[in-house]
Amino acid sequence: MLDYLEAQSFDSILTALLERVPDDVDKREGSVIYDALAPSALKLAETYWDMAMLYRRTFAATADGDDLEKRVNEHGVERKKAGKAIRRALFTDGDGQPLDVSISSQYRLDEIVYTIIERIEAGEFKAEAQTAGSVGNKDYGEMLPLEANNQLGKAILADVLVPGEDDETDESLYQKFLDHIREKAFGGNRADYKKKLRAIQGVGGVRLRRAPFGGGTVKAIIIDSDFNVPTPEFVSYVQEIIDPIEFKGEGYGTAPIGHEVTVEGVGKNDIVVESELILNGVTIGQIEAQINETLEEYFAELRAIWYKDLDINVRITHIEARLLEIEGVEDITSTTLNGLDKNINMIEDIPVLSQVILREVST
Structure with a gap:
């Protein structure tokens, strides 16, 4: 339907209208019949465009801004508002x-x-x-x-x-809406814990572990809204909201009574990246800052998907592919992570770029 509406342009509508006129009538541009039909075709094209926009605004998958917010509000999902640091x-x-x-x-x-x-x-x-x-x-x-x-x-x-937070993005809000539809939050189930924890200002994501300390216990591992390791003070702040330590399992927080919840911050893995480069027309000093920025962006992208409960893999091939896009880097002879020629896999940690060591080698 949307493709059809968007395809109704002024030219296609005018062509269709002129085809209904007998061929023995002058239909060239500037003729009486052409000039009579053109304004109608333009108005129809505008109407079809308005219909296409209304169609987009009707469904959560294609809506944005206030339209998306109103759509998901009907299902009890709200945009997380900006908070002060x-x-x-x-x-x-x-x-x-x-x-x-x-x-x-x-x-x-x-x-x-x-x-x-x-x-x-x-x-x-x-x-x-x-x-x-x-x-x-x-x-x-x-x-x-x-x-x-x-x-x-x-x-x-x-x-x-x-941590202070910006208004939740449309992408994040839509994903939260999908999670709400697919996984009903109720009575301390996994979806319920995720919903409650991610609603707290400064929490960017959470992973849950069932019964780590025996029956009735839950571990919640959190990352902050900047996708970094949260401070101990922030972890304590979240702990008090979910299940205060002095009243563990008593139901004084948002966790159900009988659930003893331990909140922990995500761990970090400091990674040293070492590369041997073949350069063309540049020196290490000229591109070092750009390489550091490129690697920081790659590590930040990995940290941002930690909340999806997937293993985080720092891959040498991905690092080299990004470095080869930098002007002046002609080839890479070797790259190691923490001194080893292999990828680094993390489950409850996030990667942090600790140091970048670059060496130029000749061909």
Whole structure:
């Protein structure tokens, strides 16, 4: 149907209309009959186009934006909204000693303002980004106070405690909709745990393990929304939501009563990539940054699919194929991962590029 609607162009409609006119009538462009039919053909083409757009907007598989959101909302699936990052902030006075600052005081780093929301210990606080989204996860360093503080020596924005998230993408929302249709979430089944965990701000994916510590136990392994290893603080945050440690199995979290849930962060595998290259017209120094960027992108793609519960394979052939696309890399004589000439397979870990060692060899 959609192909038919999209095929109804001005030219095809006008041709069909003119074919209905007897051949003994002048049908050339500029003739009376041509000029009479052309506006109708144009209007019909616009109508068919509108029908094609309406058809696309009707089904979740072809809808996007608000249309997709409304469609999946009918089945109880909602788009995950952008959330604000919560960061660790460190404060010292002019002598370098820990300094306590006021709750609700604000500090700026580049374009993002952070508000102090909770004290952790002396000189250490939780700071919430006032701009929602992953942008609150990115910068580190010294902040400037928005209000004068004569005692303040330095205000340092440190690690991410709860990752900020952007609005869920259409692709992710549609996949969540398919999962909802195919796997009904109910009463602590696998689909129910995935739904509850992925609804938590900062959780990018989860893998579940049944009865790792005996009957009634569940292990949930999570990755953060930037597809990196979550911080211990974030793991504890998720643990408290799902099944608080002090009330394990009592049903005080979102896990069903009787289920003892242990939340863990995904592990990481630091990988050293070493390659011997035959170059043409460039030096190692000229392409080193591009090679590092290319490999970081490849590793990021692997981390982004971890949530699909598939083994992660860092493949030498995939690495070499990407490097050969870089201008100046004529050939690759060898590539090793952590010193070995073989792929690396991971189940509960994600790959992190630790180091890239490049050597030029002559032909």
